[in-house]
Amino acid sequence: MKRVVTLGEIMLRLSTPGFNRFVQSDSFDVNYGGGEANVCVSLANYGLEARFVTKVPDNEIGQSAINSLRRYGVVTDHIAMGGDRLGIYFLESGASQRPSKVIYDRRYSSISQADPSDFNWEEIFNGADWFHFTGITPALGDKAAALTLEACRMANEMGLTVSVDLNFRKKLWTSEKANEVMSGLMKYVHVCIGNEEDAEKVFEIKASGTDVNSGIIDHLEYEGVAKQLMERFGFKYVASTLRESHSASDNGWSATIFDGEKSYLSKKYHVHIVDRVGGGDSFASGLIYGMVTEKPIQEALEFAVAASALKHTIPGDFNLVSPSEVKALMGGDGSGRVQR
Numbered sequence: 001m002k003r004v005v006t007l008g009e010i011m012l013r014l015s016t017p018g019f020n021r022f023v024q025s026d027s028f029d030v031n032y033g034g035g036e037a038n039v040c041v042s043l044a045n046y047g048l049e050a051r052f053v054t055k056v057p058d059n060e061i062g063q064s065a066i067n068s069l070r071r072y073g074v075v076t077d078h079i080a081m082g083g084d085r086l087g088i089y090f091l092e093s094g095a096s097q098r099p100s101k102v103i104y105d106r107r108y109s110s111i112s113q114a115d116p117s118d119f120n121w122e123e124i125f126n127g128a129d130w131f132h133f134t135g136i137t138p139a140l141g142d143k144a145a146a147l148t149l150e151a152c153r154m155a156n157e158m159g160l161t162v163s164v165d166l167n168f169r170k171k172l173w174t175s176e177k178a179n180e181v182m183s184g185l186m187k188y189v190h191v192c193i194g195n196e197e198d199a200e201k202v203f204e205i206k207a208s209g210t211d212v213n214s215g216i217i218d219h220l221e222y223e224g225v226a227k228q229l230m231e232r233f234g235f236k237y238v239a240s241t242l243r244e245s246h247s248a249s250d251n252g253w254s255a256t257i258f259d260g261e262k263s264y265l266s267k268k269y270h271v272h273i274v275d276r277v278g279g280g281d282s283f284a285s286g287l288i289y290g291m292v293t294e295k296p297i298q299e300a301l302e303f304a305v306a307a308s309a310l311k312h313t314i315p316g317d318f319n320l321v322s323p324s325e326v327k328a329l330m331g332g333d334g335s336g337r338v339q340r
Contacts, residue, residue: 051075192238251312
């Protein structure tokens, strides 16, 4: 069994029921999620040993977050307990021309204040094949950035493949700070994943002929972006999701990956969105699954895109699909007919 480790923050998600606005809601739906946690759940669903590393408060809310991972088979043995609080985010789901909104309440969360002594990386990485993190974790503060750097160093020393999802969050840090911190981490990374604007926001590398707000995406321009990233940081692969945002409810969804010699482009899906939070994480986990199980690169890309297309139909952060469901969609069964 292949083993993958992820490091990050799991949060309490409080979302308005249905498509209610914050101002009209008198209750919230409770879920848990977060970039790397979402990846871990998907990988566990795909049959891998998925180990999630974080720190949560030693109280009932922290335990509830751990339980949300355990129910899907995630290995939680390396989660540290302590600190003051679990981070929270509030979600208002958009529809049609009204965008979704996220409000963070995560300052001084347990993982943002974690110390290197909270984790034994040699034990955590023992027998593992792959380590994944995102740009969200180092954005939580200097201590979290130092923790991420320590994990990357040890993963490299122990021979793991390291992947990153750039995941720029303007509500957490500036582009200048992101460039400074992420540049120091990239020398440890083999597989870089992003979306249509991450490379621009973090490293000032923009795909020309692309306008995110109008939904105009030219996949050919992303080979140039990938080449520039490879030249700067020495990545083996650069992948990018391509989201054509026609509205908050309907998107075109595809992806591309470059291996230094050739660009691969996936099939495009037209998705009607139930919940888009975690869509990028579901792509990252699908790609990791395909690559760590040594699938041909085109097949790994198609699996990742199909998996993330399905995620857009599932409420909550986690992508609760099986490999057989993903493969059915890859094979062209997207009719949505009732299965009896």
